[in-house]
Amino acid sequence: MASKQVEVRDLDEGSYVMIDEAPCKITGYSTAKPGKHGSAKARVDAVGVFDGRKRSLSQPVDAKIRVPIINRKQGQVVSVDGDEAQVMDLETYETITLALPDGADLTPDDEIEYLEMESQRKIV
Numbered sequence: 001m002a003s004k005q006v007e008v009r010d011l012d013e014g015s016y017v018m019i020d021e022a023p024c025k026i027t028g029y030s031t032a033k034p035g036k037h038g039s040a041k042a043r044v045d046a047v048g049v050f051d052g053r054k055r056s057l058s059q060p061v062d063a064k065i066r067v068p069i070i071n072r073k074q075g076q077v078v079s080v081d082g083d084e085a086q087v088m089d090l091e092t093y094e095t096i097t098l099a100l101p102d103g104a105d106l107t108p109d110d111e112i113e114y115l116e117m118e119s120q121r122k123i124v
Helices: none
Strands: 003-007 016-019 022-032 041-048 054-060 064-068 071-081 084-089 095-099 111-117 120-123
Touching (some): 016 041, 016 054, 095 120
Antiparallel strands (some): 003 064, 016 022, 016 064, 041 054, 071 111, 084 095, 111 120
16 A cells, blocks of 8 residues: 555644555544653544545554555546546546545536545545
């Protein structure tokens, strides 16, 4: 899986983190003071990028954690069929099938933005 390691103290809201082997977007970040015999702890609340599940973790701020490398790409809608859309990547001209997000009103020739990490893709 494409990722890099950073310390927990370098995370902030809006960035990405791997929790339970799933890429997540951080929605909340808080730290607790160091105790008499321990280091400061950070609590990270996040939502899965591709599955939408809420996850959280609590780690010392100097612990290493994996951060996924998620690519943001541009595409053009070729056709829409039910809850799926055929999208052509504007860089590679590759055609892929993506699930439509709830409430999306896309028509052919619309330009969209989507996230890609390895074989997972999602329309933003």
